[in-house]
Amino acid sequence: MAKLPDNAILRRRRRELAAGGAVLLALAVLPLPIADVYTQNLIIMALLFAGLAQAWNILGGYCGQISLGHALYFGIGGYVSTLLFLRAGLPPSLGMFAGGLAAGAAALLVGWPCFRLSGHYYAIATLVVAQIAYLLALNWDFIGGATGLYVPFHAESWGDLAFRTTKRPFHYIALAFAAAAWFAGYLIEGSRWGYAWRAMRDDPVAARSLAVRLLPSKMAAASISGGLAGIGGAIFAQYVGYIDPDSVMSLQLSILIALPAVIGGVGTLWGPLLGAAVQVPISEVSRSWLGGAGRGSDLMIYGALIVTVALLRPAGLASLLRPARRPPPAAEARNANAA
C-alpha cells in the first residue's frame, strides 16, 4: 500500500481543522439574520442530528460496528437528565452530562456481550436490546411509563436550558453539541485509536495480528458514541419539553440517527454533517409543504431522494467533496510504483 508522506497527512489534518473552524464560524453567525422560527427549528434539528449521526459514525463508521439501537443511548440521556431535573432539581445544563455518562455506561453494558457477535448479528443484537429497553421504559411507571414526562417551564434560564419562544439559545447549544461531536471525530481520525479501529473494521484478523485488541477498541468506541448520543438526547428532551418512549427510544429514531451518516458518507469526518444538512431539511420542508394534504406524498418524495442519493453516491455525499483524491487502489499502486 502506498503511504503518503507524513507532512502531507499533517497538512491535510490542518486543512480539515481550518475548514471545521470556518464552518463553525459560519454556523455561529447563520441564525443572526434568520427571524423565522420555523427555519430556526429546522437548523437546530439539523445540527442536533449532525451531532447524533457523528456520534453514530464514531462506532458505526470508524469502528465498523453498525448499531441499529442508538435510540437507546439517546433515550437514556434524555430520561436521566429529565428525571434528575424533576426529582432532584439538578439543572439540565449539568444533567445532560450525567445523561451522557449514563448512556456511555449503557453502551459499555450492551457492548460487553454484543461485541462478541460480528457483522449482521451485532446489528440485530443492538436492535433487539434497544427494543427491549423501549418496552421496559413503556411499562416502568417511575419514569412516567407510556404517559411520558413533561419538562416544567418556570422561567427562561441557561441553567435549566429553558427558553420561552426564542430559539437562538438552542441553536448555540445544538451547534456546540455538533461541534463537539465533529471534534471528537477529528481527534479520533488522527489518533492511534482511529487507525486501529479502521484497521479492525477493514480486516479484524489482520488488525489483531498487528496487536490491535478488538474488544477494548470496540468498547472505547461504543462508550464515546453512546455518551455523545446521550448528551444529544438530553438536549432534545429540553428542547421539545416532553419525552415518552415512543419519541426518544423508538426503532424509527435509531434509523434516523444512523441515516445522515449513511447519506453523507459512513466513516468520513464530514459525512454526518452533510447528511444531516440534506436529510433534515428535506424531511421537514417536504412535510410542511405537502404534509397537510394527507396523502403521504411528502414521505414519498423524502424516500425517493434518499434512494436517489444512495444510487448516485453510494459512498455518501462526502465523496463529492474530494472527487479526485480517492483513486481506485489499482491506480494508487501504479502511482506509487512510478514514484
Next chain:
Amino acid sequence: MPTLLRRAAVALVVTLMPLAWTSSVRAAGDVVIGAVFPLTGNAAQVGIDARAALETEAEIINGHHDMPMLLGAGGGLAQLGGAHVRLVFADSQNNPQTARAEAERLITQDHVAAIIGSYTSATAATISQVTERYQVPYISADNSSPSLTERGLHWIFRTSPTDVMFTGAMFEFMQAIGERTGHKAASVALIYEDSIFGSDSAAVQRKDAAAAGIRVAADIRYRANSPSLSTEVERLHAADADVLLPSSYTSDAILLMRAMHESGYAPRAIIAQDAGFVQQSFLDAVGPLAEGVMSRSAFALDATRARPAIAPVNALFHARAGKDLNDLTSRDITALQVLADAIGRAGTTQPEKLRAALAATRIDGAQTIMPWRGVAFDDKGQNSEADPVIQQIQGGTWHTVFPFAVATAAPVWNVGK
C-alpha cells in the same frame, strides 16, 4: 454523475416552487385556524377523517346550509363582517416532536388564531406547550388524557370529555343497569394497550372499580399493534369476569374480537373505551362478532330527536367523507363550532380577547350535534358539561342505551344470565 444529481436537485426545486407560492397566498379578512392531526403514519385515517369533519364545519359556517344549530345559518362570522373561517392543516405524523414543530410553524408563519388538534395525547402534550408559550388558544377536540388539563396551562380548552369522565360514565351505567335488572356486575377484566391512552384508561378503571366495590378479575396490559393476542385471551377466559373493559385502537380491537371468537370465549358484556371499537373499519372487519359490544362515546348519531342538526350535518359530512359521523369526527366539528363562536363573540382574533371569550363560552347542548348538556369551560379549560353516553351495537349499528333519558334503545345485558 454529479451533473445528474444536480439536475435532479434543480428538477425538485422547480416542482416544489409553486407549492411554496400557493401556501403563502391568503385571502384578506379570513380567520385562519390551524389544525394539527396525524395525516400520515399509523393513525392517518383518523387524521384524514378529522380533516373532512373540520372542512364540513367550515363549510357550514362559511356557506349557506341552514343547519339548526349555533352558527348553522352560515354566511361567515357576522360579528367580523361575514369573515370566513379558513383552515390550515399540518401533519403531526403522530410524533410529539413533529407536532411541536408544526404547531410552531402554524403560529409563526400562518399566523393562525388558534390551533385545533390532535387525536393522540402525546402530540397534544407538545402542541399545548407551544400554544402556551406563544399565547394562542389550543382547542383539544379529541384528546382524552386527563393530565393535559391538569398542568396549569392557561391556553388549553378541551371541548370533549376526559378519560375520567368517560370511565365514570361506564361505571355509572353498570350501577344503573344492575339496579334496573337486578343483575349487578360483580367483576370486571381490564385489557389495554401499553401507550398513554391504554395505561391512563386502565388506571382510572382500576380506581373506579375499587370505589364501586367491583372486583378486578384480570388486569392485562399488552403491546400495541401486537401480532397475536391469544395468550391474553386465554387469561381473560380463565378470569371469566362479568364485564370486559378493553382499551384498544382499531387493529388490536379487531384482533381481540377474533381471538376471543377463535378460542370460544364470549364475554357476557363488553364495554369498550371507545377508540378502535367505534371505527367503521372495526365493524366491517368483525361483522356479527361485534353484536352486543358496548362503548362509551361522546357522540350519539341516533339522538336525532333531541339534536335536530345531527341528520343534516351528517349528510353533509357523508357527502365529503363517504361515511357517517363517529365519536371522533363529531367532536372535531364541535371543537371548530365552539372556537368560531368564541372568535365571533370576541369580535377579533386578538389572543387575550379570544381567550376571554373562550373562557366565557356558554353553549346549550341542543345548539350542537353532541348529546352533552352543553359547553362551558371550568378554570382548567375543561368542558364540564360534556356528558358521555354508553352505546351498544344492536343489529349491526350503534344505539344509545345510557343515560336512559336520551337512550334510543334498551340495553342488552347478559350479566347474571
